[in-house]
Every structure is written in structure tokens, then in C-alpha cells.
Amino acid sequence: EDQVTQSPEALRLQEGESSSLNCSYTVSGLRGLFWYRQDPGKGPEFLFTLYSAGEEKEKERLKATLTKKESFLHITAPKPEDSATYLCAVQPDGGSQGNLIFGKGTKLSVKP
């Protein structure tokens, strides 16, 4: 069964304290892995797509990496405005185009 597990469930950081979020996945074949940011009361906002092991993407203080079993979202010197829930999703090979399998997310709080 395809599944995505994110850890930790919640993470509290001080401003400037770098850390990483984990996304472990089990799929029969990976078409793509996606990271989203979700603010309270809003829909998920797309951040990155990763397609193959070894791939990396960066955007401001965020860097996403991918291995054959997991992905990491590294947050460097976070600021309070980085506080949000970060969602990981995979698109399995052979599934319907819309069927992204989501994890439950990591709720990040960054204190000034």
C-alpha cells in the first residue's frame, strides 16, 4: 500500500535555528514527490517537485532533497514567517493523475 509518513508531527524552533523535516514514503513506483506549505485557514501552497533520488531544489531558506525512501526539507536560519504546516505528497506510478498521497504534515513554529 502506498503511504507517506512525516516526522516530527510538530517542531518548535528559535529564529535562526536550522533543522530538517522528514518525509518517508512507500510506493510501488515514484512519479514525483511534492512539498507544500499550508498556512491556517488556507489551501496548500506548492513549494517543490522532486523526481529522482539525488535531486535537490532550493527556494530562499528551504532546500528539499530526495532519496529512494525519503525526502528532507531543510530549513536554514528560519524566521517567524516560516511558521506553517509543511506537507509532503507522492504521486505513484500508474495511479490516476490527481491522486497525490499526502502525509499528515509537520507543524513548524518559529519563535522570535
Added chain:
Amino acid sequence: SAVISQKPSRDICQRGTSLTIQCQVDSQVTMMFWYRQQPGQSLTLIATANQGSEATYESGFVIDKFPISRPNLTFSTLTVSNMSPEDSSIYLCSVPRGQGEQYFGPGTRLTVT
């Protein structure tokens, strides 16, 4: 990125009633997707709405409970029928972009009492 709007943004409904949620996109798209985000749970795909054909439902979701319309390439509706408190959730529509990623609307927060 696509601009997606949903109506209503939130609602409180009585059990046994139905609510229709609207999703409007600022550009034409072949497919639109409807997701549910229950408290403490993952986003789960309900169905894919294709213009000109019946919606395709995922396992565990049926047309009688979640009828979908797709009258044109920029609009879709999802109805939550005969609601119970278990239907309290955030309902989101999304559209595909690029190489597999999807862009989401702001969501409709539904509370059933």
C-alpha cells in the same frame, strides 16, 4: 500559478442537509480535483472532475454522497449530501500544473451540527 477561488469559504450546516461548494479557476483546465482534509488527517482525493464526462471517484467515495458537476473548463461544484457530523472537514479543489504538481484553492471549512 493558477488563481483558484472557492465558495463558500466556510459554513455551518444541520445534519441531513446538503451543501454545494463551488470552485472557479482563472484559466481553462481539463481536470479538476476535489480533496477532503479531515481534522488531524491527510488530504484525501475524493474525485476527479472531467469536463464532458462523469467524475471519477476514489475508493471509499460515491457519487450519491458527493455528486460533482463540471459544466465548463473553468468551473466545478461538489455537493456534500445528507450530511452528518463526520462530514465536518475542509474541502479543497485543485488543478494540475506542470509535471504532476497541483495548485489548490483556499478551501471550504464545513461544520455539521
